[in-house]
Amino acid sequence: MNIPPEIFQASVLVVAHPDDEVLWFSSVLARVERAIICYEDCDDLPEIGAARRRAMTDYPLSTVAWLRRPEPGSVEGADWSAAIATPYGMALNAEPADEPRAARYRSAYDVLRADVRAQLRGARHVFTHNPWGEYGHPDHVQLSRVVADLRPELGFRLWYSSYVSPRSMAFAARTLPELGTHLRLPTDAALVARIKAHYQRCNAWTWHPDHEQFADEAWLEDTGTPPATGAVLPLHCVMT
Numbered sequence: 001m002n003i004p005p006e007i008f009q010a011s012v013l014v015v016a017h018p019d020d021e022v023l024w025f026s027s028v029l030a031r032v033e034r035a036i037i038c039y040e041d042c043d044d045l046p047e048i049g050a051a052r053r054r055a056m057t058d059y060p061l062s063t064v065a066w067l068r069r070p071e072p073g074s075v076e077g078a079d080w081s082a083a084i085a086t087p088y089g090m091a092l093n094a095e096p097a098d099e100p101r102a103a104r105y106r107s108a109y110d111v112l113r114a115d116v117r118a119q120l121r122g123a124r125h126v127f128t129h130n131p132w133g134e135y136g137h138p139d140h141v142q143l144s145r146v147v148a149d150l151r152p153e154l155g156f157r158l159w160y161s162s163y164v165s166p167r168s169m170a171f172a173a174r175t176l177p178e179l180g181t182h183l184r185l186p187t188d189a190a191l192v193a194r195i196k197a198h199y200q201r202c203n204a205w206t207w208h209p210d211h212e213q214f215a216d217e218a219w220l221e222d223t224g225t226p227p228a229t230g231a232v233l234p235l236h237c238v239m240t
Contacts, residue, residue: 027185074138089142130160136168162218180227
């Protein structure tokens with residue numbers, strides 16, 4: 001598999017939650033110059049903040065930095081059968097309406113944008129969540145929007161992960177026609193196992209305990225200009 005040597009020069013990975021970096025980004029995690037993890041405490045899971053703080057101690061990679069922001073608590077807020085994109089990510093339109101949750105989510109965009117802008121100055125390649133949030137997580141959608149909004153200002157090349165689920169597929173279909181180039185990279189099973197075990201020891205692993213990694217991942221580039229002709233884009237579907 002030919003990997004362009006320049007793809008990891010001045011490269012940054014930006015993810016929302018601890019463990020996202022190995023679930024959706026293991027093919028680049030050990031290759032990028034820096035990885036940024038945004039969130040720590042979560043009101044919906046009161047014990048997870050302390051567990052994540054334990055996981056930050058002796059984390060297996062020295063290239064990871066933690067922004068330690070509180071999660072807005074959006075995971076149950078979106079109606080994925082009627083997903084609506086917004087300038088701050090997506091609408092939290094699930095019933096019953098929860099305006100305090102929606103307000104936290106809207107304000108999180110501005111906080112993240114300021115934090116992430118400072119982290120991405122000088123970056124040439126940025127890897128992050130895709131606009132449909134992989135399996136369908138509004139926090140992922142919002143962070144993807146933050147990074148995409150910074151691309152014209154900071155001038156980096158922007159690469160999205162290739163994961164999707166039945167829940168997020170219809171939302172993904174709105175964005176996929178805008179993405180025209182991709183590259184495929186092998187996942188790092190040994191690194192995934194090492195970091196997963198570290199999170200599990202700290203009670204900070206939030207995904208399925210028997211999760212198995214794909215052999216590779218695809219990276220879809222957002223240039224800001226839809227391709228003039230059709231493209232074949234590989235996706236990796238996960239069942240949640």
